[in-house]
Amino acid sequence: MKTNDVEILVIGAGIVGIATAYYMAVQHKRSRVLIVDEGQPMALTSAQSGENYRNWWPHPTMADFTNHSTDLMEEIARRSDNRIHMTRRGYLLVTREEKPEELLQQLYAGYGPQAEKLIRLHE
Ligand SMILES: Cc1cc2nc3c(=O)[nH]c(=O)nc-3n(C[C@H](O)[C@H](O)[C@H](O)COP(=O)(O)OP(=O)(O)OC[C@H]3O[C@@H](n4cnc5c(N)ncnc54)[C@H](O)[C@@H]3O)c2cc1C
Incomplete structure (x- = not known):
């Protein structure tokens, strides 16, 4: 995806960012969603959760x-x-x-x- 194709940019690929992008795509039918993270997805706080x-x-x-x-x-x-x-x-x-x-x-x-x-x- 080219950067200028992006409609919604989600910063952070923890559980909150991924859930936000998921509902933007699935519920709100937005296809030009990009998630960026300075590290690995689900590797910071979300990796610690007891779930x-x-x-x-x-x-x-x-x-x-x-x-x-x-x-x-x-x-x-x-x-x-x-x-x-x-x-x-x-x-x-x-x-x-x-x-x-x-x-x-x-x-x-x-x-x-x-x-x-x-x-x-x-x-
Ligand atoms: C030990 C522990 C146990 C827990 N147990 C539970 C539980 O049992 N049940 C529960 O509901 N909650 C639990 N929690 C809380 C839960 O894990 C957090 O509330 C949740 O994971 C937060 O998710 P998040 O996506 O907001 O943050 P994060 O998972 O921290 O994700 C944020 C992401 O944003 C990225 N980021 C930050 N700044 C930038 C930037 N400037 N540019 C790009 N990327 C950036 C980070 O690299 C990271 O990947 C627990 C927390 C801990 C620490």
């Missing part, structure tokens, strides 16, 4: 945002016969707090009206 995902955030906006991301990943998993090896093994959150009420309040706030249905507590 876990969760939607526990203390604010409903972040819960919505991560729910949307999870929906997008599930769609990719469905369409690709789960080539991304997505699993739902759950997320174990452990705290040294003897009284975790504040953490729990954040959890309820993040999930909003759905909280009672979604949260399971074990003593």
